[in-house]
Amino acid sequence: xxxxxxxxxxxxxxxxxxxxxxxxxxxxxxxxxxxxxxxxxxxxxxxxxxxxxxxxxxxxxxxxxxxxxxxxxxxxxxxxxxxxxxxxxxxxxxxxxxxxxxxxxxxxxxxxxxxxxxxxxxxxxxxxxxxxxxxxxxxxxxxxxxxxxxxxxxxxxxxxxxxxxxxxxxxxxxxxxxxxxxxxxxxxxxxxxxxxxxxxxxxxxxxxxxxxxxxxxxxxxxxxxxxxxxxxxxxxxxxxxxxxxxxxxxxxxxxxxxxxxxx
Numbered sequence: 001x002x003x004x005x006x007x008x009x010x011x012x013x014x015x016x017x018x019x020x021x022x023x024x025x026x027x028x029x030x031x032x033x034x035x036x037x038x039x040x041x042x043x044x045x046x047x048x049x050x051x052x053x054x055x056x057x058x059x060x061x062x063x064x065x066x067x068x069x070x071x072x073x074x075x076x077x078x079x080x081x082x083x084x085x086x087x088x089x090x091x092x093x094x095x096x097x098x099x100x101x102x103x104x105x106x107x108x109x110x111x112x113x114x115x116x117x118x119x120x121x122x123x124x125x126x127x128x129x130x131x132x133x134x135x136x137x138x139x140x141x142x143x144x145x146x147x148x149x150x151x152x153x154x155x156x157x158x159x160x161x162x163x164x165x166x167x168x169x170x171x172x173x174x175x176x177x178x179x180x181x182x183x184x185x186x187x188x189x190x191x192x193x194x195x196x197x198x199x200x201x202x203x204x205x206x207x208x209x210x211x212x213x214x215x216x217x218x219x220x221x222x223x224x225x226x227x228x229x230x231x232x233x234x235x236x237x238x239x240x241x242x243x244x245x246x247x248x249x250x251x252x253x254x255x256x257x258x259x260x261x262x263x
Contacts, residue, residue: 061147
């Protein structure tokens with residue numbers, strides 16, 4: 001029995017409340033509570049994307065469309081420095097437009113990104129630019145074109161072929177002694193025409209061009225130069241055989257008409 005006379009009032013109230021309640025609402029000690037269960041969370045990480053980089057060496061690419069024929073050669077050093085060159089011709093016969101350009105590339109390869117300084121020479125103009133291109137084993141992506149992988153030996157042969165065109169034999173319509181050849185020549189190239197003639201015949205040549213920048217020279221069968229860099233010429237032929245008329249541009253690219261008469 002509790003001696004209520006010696007308990008403070010607040011303590012007495014607490015004892016009465018506890019004695020008047022059953023044990024059903026009293027929580028067990030904390031160490032007797034059931035442990036909470038949790039579902040483990042598995043975290044996945046995505047590995048960082050990797051980019052392949054070209055090994056040191058020489059790589060060749062080409063781009064060919066209806067109006068563009070271009071070849072690129074890229075050299076990559078052991079410390080990822082880039083040196084390269086692009087040679088291209090542009091032609092649009094419907095518009096009577098022919099041109100060519102040459103680009104010199106220097107820079108650094110970081111992953112697949114080539115940070116380049118480019119010097120472009122087209123016609124009589126020189127342009128400097130800085131660009132980022134993408135280079136992979138199969139492609140060279142520029143600002144305007146996508147070049148595809150090419151065989152370096154074939155690319156070199158294409159460049160040599162474009163620079164050294166095969167001569168074209170000029171024939172006259174039946175019963176005629178004159179004809180006109182219409183063509184265009186890009187800077188650095190030459191067009192060569194073959195004329196079969198006899199000793200003592202007279203030849204008349206005249207070349208006209210849109211920008212007055214096309215000339216010709218005449219080479220005799222024995223290799224003698226009969227006339228250098230002319231726009232008109234009239235002369236008596238010294239020997240029998242094939243004469244060469246070689247046409248080139250004095251500046252830039254030239255669209256021209258070459259009138260030929262032999263009588």
